[in-house]
Amino acid sequence: MSVALLSSILIDGITYAMILFMITVGLSMTMGLMRVVNLAHGAFAMLGGFLSASLPQRLGLPIGVGFVLAIVLVGLAAVLFERILLRRFYRRDDLDQMLVTIGLMFVATAAVNLLFGSSVTSVALPEAFNGSVDLGFRSIPRHRLIVVACGLAVVTILWLTVDRSSFGIRVRAAVDNAPIARAIGIDTTKIYAATFAIGAALAALGGIAGAELLPMEPTYASKYLVILLAVVAVGGNGNLFGSFFAALLLGTVETSMKYMVPQLASAAFFLTMIIVLLVRPQGLFGRQA
């Protein structure tokens, strides 16, 4: 294998993995915390992408401000969804939770189609993201580097938040044992809403950053749903580093196969997932249920 091929695989694989990580980490957190399987999570990434593509033009804002606004709006939409609909399903069985979120995904797909049209929408990036960086032996598109930096920043900030802040302590208490956490005065309702909003906002960030690799279209949420769920299942839900390493594993496996045997790239992705789940049903970093 030549150095050029290997470096291409690594660059694209890690970029892809960081996008997968940013989109899925919120899904993994809500699954660990509320034990809810949110199949509509991809819709948050989609919403983020479409808003960031249209807001700067319609409101005449700089692109960067539009991105931030889009991410905040997705977070707010997520809180509404959690408060109005999802909380009714915390006590229902897994299947009902999956179905109500599938229903929401359908509605989101129809709404995006109505608002933004059925074609692929490209997300315009700020000037600073274009161009490439010369490393001597080859050049890397600057966009890739920024995505990887974003991913690393997200994992670091989340780790610090969960591990060091008092909010993180409460989140971990609620993950470990929600009734006891409530009993000692932790407001789990607020924690659920906040975590859900943060997760959705991160998905929006991932959707915007990854729009070049996973293009924005109304069927986005269902098209990439299976891939997102695979990352969460392989990582083990509720585990930050689980999602991170699962995204790296699955992302590099799929990307390297895309370079070498493109027809079998997706097959390799799912085969990896099946093998991991057979060996470790609770995921790479998941705890025994």
Place this chain on the structure above:
Amino acid sequence: MSAVSPPLAMVAPSPTRPWMQLRVEIVLTLVGLLAFVLFPQDLGLLTNIATMSIFALSLSLVLGQAGIATLGQAALYGSGAYVAGWTALYLTADPIVGLLLGALGGGLIALLSGAVMLRATKLTLVMLTIAVAQLLLELANWARGLTGGDDGLAGFNIGPLFGIWEFNFLGHTGYFYALGALVLVYFLVRNLVESPFGLTAKAIRQDPGRVQALGGRVYLHLLAVYTVGGIVAGLAGALTAQTSKVANLFMLDFTTSAGVVVMIVLGGTRRLSGAVLGTVAYMTIHHIASTLNPHHWLFFIGSMLIVVLIVLPEGLIGLLDRAMAYAKRLGARGGAK
């Protein structure tokens, strides 16, 4: 102690009134014939409803009765469709042989994948079923020499049914073939569900640990149920391939798996009749709404799903039950006057 409730009484089949036992089969046949008379121009849709109902029955058995959480039922359905296509292309044009081989194909895939998957539970199981279906989809897409890839497997001929009735453009044969298969499959699956085999499956859904403690072999039993579900789903796929003369990648797609789950949830997961009712409702709405606008259709089905889950957790069949109980009460009051 009056608090001790008696064991749930089994509804004893009454030998004097066998039609009560067969009432759903009879209603299905009558409604099927009525639909044929009323909507002769929509036979294609009606045939699809019949074949999808069989597919929904397979899921109702696997998920509704045994509680095997799956979002990958399309793997079994699509396998049946491709096997039926291959049978017609390379082996024989006889529809019954194709149907049985398709059913076997679905059953074989279910047996092989189930043997690997069914030790897992909950989300892991759901993810494994999705992964298996996606893996088959990717393999089918890759092996285009065998499956035709994106274009699907087409160009096969189906011989006359029982050597008598030709499958022609009018679609009469196709419709009665599908309707007959539906009534027969319903009868067989209902008997299976009411048998000790089916009751054990229900018990496993409610408490696998207790079944294990009582000496039941949970894993083997679930594998058996999943395989039977695979046979029924494969049969439905074969029937679809034969009546529509094509087997394509969409039949293995995640959307197909999710769609059939939506159907049985709309109708009611715990009852076989709910599966058929849900399929009829889903397909009819799809037909009407998608002629207006394909994305309105998604909006409609999505919101309907959410409303049904909040208001009617037992599905449309629960609504029907309530209506019938209400009618009975009214009748009793009227009789007492």
